[in-house]
Amino acid sequence: MIILLAMLGLMISCQTPAVDGNATSRAKNVILLIGDGMALPQITLGMYHLDRMISLERFAVVGLHKSHAYDDLITDSAAGATAFSCGVKTYNGAIGVGPDTVAVKTILEMCEDRGMPTGLVATSTIVHATPASFAAHVKSRRDYEDIALDMSDSEVDIMIGGGKKYFDRREDEKDLLSDMQENGYMVSHFADKDLGELSFDVDQNVMYLTADSDPLPVAQGRDYLPQASDVALSYLAEKSGDKGFFLMIEGSQIDWGGHANNQDYVLSEFTEYEKVIGNMLNWAEQDGETLVVVTADHETGGLTINPGSRRDSLVTAFTTGKHTAMMVPVFAHGPGADAFAGIYENTAIFDKLKSVLGF
Ligand code: MG
């Protein structure tokens, strides 16, 4: 009888479509990599341009998500990231709030509640829509100072990104950086120390600001993302002990290249981000207990690769300066990765992460 029930259970689980589901295996750590505006056209462009096997080709599990917002087929990065962080479809511009503007708990906050250390790394300001949606709850993405206030009051263990001015030169004249220092953060910034010169122990939280406002594009000399990602990863790995960690790393400016309809901008940002993806995957493969998920919030630019293209001379065209509604690929590796196969809503990424982490 027991054997029969076990077999029945097996049959039922085999019939469950992967898209409903939720992971059966647990991961200790999650690294979520969001290439803003990095959908299939940008990945394809980068792959042919680089003319080698790219890190994304190493992922065995690939799925697609439907990126649309609550009331708009075309999402922005705020609604897109809130779908991942909170599991709700919301309006464009919403940061960690639902369509009714009420705050929704984020996956990062759930991890914090459980005592897992967390990290956010971006090549935009740290208060920009994508990182903000994991640690702030604000009606509008434009309210950068309100977002900074939320983030300074969050319990994110390590934050690396631009936007110093939103913390220390504010209309309300608060100095959030000294408040954070009082609350146990090691605070530093681009004008104080290079990232490589930072010394801290894991008892402290870390806030490192890479620029006063937006960090530069790679093509104009920004180069911190690979190092920042490694710093955040080793800090979290050491700090987490048995508890595991949650790390979100954004390649923010792939999107900005798309908005500018600038192929070289897209390529240089993609090339740097692709390297970071490879580094994180290398670490996760060694670790064996880490789920790595790579996706984008949306496609940007309506980019395509036209007839007449060769690898060394790609004939591209952009169809818009905005985002598009194209489905977006999701790449997964590690325990629980199988749940990311199939076609699903962007909000399902939240559900799957929650399930993999055992919430
Ligand atoms: Mg973004």
Ligand code: ZN
């Ligand atoms: Zn955009």
